[in-house]
Amino acid sequence: MPRRLRVENCGYHHVYNRGVAKNSIFLDEYDKVKFIEILSSVCKEYKFDIHSFCLMDNHYHLLVENRRENLSAGMRQLNSGYASYFNKRHQRVGHLWQDRYKSWYVLDETYLFTLFRYIESNPLKAKMCKKIGEYKYCATYCIKRDAVPPFLQNSFVLRDYHTGELFDMLDIPLNPNELENIGKFHQQRYKLEEGQIVHVKQKSLEQYFLHVKDKTQRDEAIKSAHEDGYKKSEIGRALGLSGAGIAKILKKFRV
Missing domain, CATH: 1.10.10 (Arc Repressor Mutant, subunit A)
Known part of the structure; x- marks a missing residue:
């Protein structure tokens, strides 16, 4: 199977990273607040829009839209900046991240809302809350409380859904077909063909x-x-x- 192409093209990307040996990357709320602060700075500098985010104890998810071909540069600044802060604050040395970040390019926007639901449902799946929107370090928490940070203000869910309608839909669990589609999305491979990104068919x-x-x-x-x-x-x-x-x-x- 061909190696996954790291896509820089403008568009939507599901970005994921976790701590080395699955160790925690956030030890308290202050760490999570600091990560969001660094994320906000990176988004402003690199012109990223965030459509969804979720900070778990040992990993994070972002649904990023880049308007320039600069995803790797922005993610490198986010991950290195946070690692420097974390090591200094917690008096540790060595790698914080297990590897370079993982990313999946959203070639087909049909599954964009399903991907949003998948990311925002992580705390629910981990039994850290009872409903989507209750966990403090997710996009839906900000949306529900009308406290949307600048990097989230262009999220497609704010453009396409009223808040009440959005949370009514989020109350419906992902069905097996949607979960299967997310699994297939994360297994997809791409290649460059005449300058265009195309899906490598199985x-x-x-x-x-x-x-x-x-x-x-x-x-x-x-x-x-x-x-x-x-x-x-x-x-x-x-x-x-x-x-x-x-x-x-x-x-x-x-x-």
């Missing part, structure tokens, strides 16, 4: 339909091929069906 289109025996298996294969990045028109041509026919088949899988 299988050829022919392989998806190689052992199909009936319509049920065919429809499942259509779903899998489409999730792997094949267009409806491509699948339709391979099967002798129209794009509208493929769309109709895919529609029945939506939850």
